Structures are given as C-alpha cells and as structure tokens.
Amino acid sequence: MRTHVAKLTFVLLGVSAVGFATSCGSSSSPSAPSGQTNTVTFSTQIQQQILNPACVACHTDEGRVPAGVAPGLNLKTGVSIANLVNVASTGKAGAVRVIPGNPSGSYLIQKLENAPGIVGLQMPRNGPPFLTTEQIALIRQWIQNGAPNN
Numbered sequence: 001m002r003t004h005v006a007k008l009t010f011v012l013l014g015v016s017a018v019g020f021a022t023s024c025g026s027s028s029s030p031s032a033p034s035g036q037t038n039t040v041t042f043s044t045q046i047q048q049q050i051l052n053p054a055c056v057a058c059h060t061d062e063g064r065v066p067a068g069v070a071p072g073l074n075l076k077t078g079v080s081i082a083n084l085v086n087v088a089s090t091g092k093a094g095a096v097r098v099i100p101g102n103p104s105g106s107y108l109i110q111k112l113e114n115a116p117g118i119v120g121l122q123m124p125r126n127g128p129p130f131l132t133t134e135q136i137a138l139i140r141q142w143i144q145n146g147a148p149n150n
Contacts, residue, residue, distance in 0.1 A: 040142040041150050042081060050135050051075045056126045073097075084108065085147045092119040100147040103140040112136050 040046065051059075052138035059075040063079075071090050091130055096108035103109050107118075112131055114122035122130060142148075 036143050038145075039150075040138055040145060042142060042148065043077075044150065045138055046142055047077055047080060050131065050139065051080055052077065054131060054135075058125060077138075081147075081149050092117075097141055098147050101144060103143040108141050109136070109140060109143065112139065 013040045055075045058060060059070070059073050061074045061076070072087075073090070074080065085100060087097045089097055089107045092107060095110075096105070097108050098106045109115075109121075110118050111123040113136065114130075124130060
C-alpha cells in the first residue's frame, strides 16, 4: 500500500511540475493565467522592437512639418509614451490613442488592426506586411497592464 501511495505522490508531483513549467512560459506571451499579468516592457519590447523599426520613419519630428503624419504623434524614443498614453487622437474626434487597461478601446490598436470606423489607413502605412499578430498582442498586453513607462 505504501508503495502505491509513494508512486501516486511521485506521479502527481511530476504532473504538477509539468503544469507549472508550462504556465510559466515567456513573459511576452499574449495570454496569462487568470490573476497574473505578463510583463511587457515599453522601452525594449514596444519602443525598440516595434515602434522604432515600423513607425518612427513617419512618426518623427525630424525633417517633417508638422511632426509626424498625425500632428503631435512623434514616436521617437524618449517622447513616444507621452504622445500615446491618455492623449486624444488628432485624426478621429473622441478617440484616445492609448487608454491604460483598455486595449480594444485604444485608437492605436484600432489603427493597427484596421478596425471599422478608423479614419484614414491601417497602420503602419508602409504595409503590408503590417505588424505581426505577435507584435500587436504585445502592444495589447502592454495596454492591458496599464501602459506603464517601463
């Protein structure tokens, strides 16, 4: 009897460990177990890996008058977050570029996903290819996490 209990305990611990390891995947995964948030860093994952290569060529204050395609939408390192979070869109009345905690209500996500009702074209304008679903998921997760300046 003790042998069976010991074997069963060992098996259950092994299954628990596999389940725990599976749920502790990459922090950039777009979905987290209930009650947890995945850490997405604005400075590295959003700014350096997405905004700089895909957006800054147009949304900059260098060589443009006015700055960027959308006035006031300079997405260069150091100023982008201040031009995104809780800032009204200049292209669509009543829209807010990034609403912390509300990715679907954020106009940035709507423009990236070509949602119905956007003004102008899907971003980035130089697409296709547009951002990957993984890149958009990272931006969505960052917004869901409260759009922190991390």
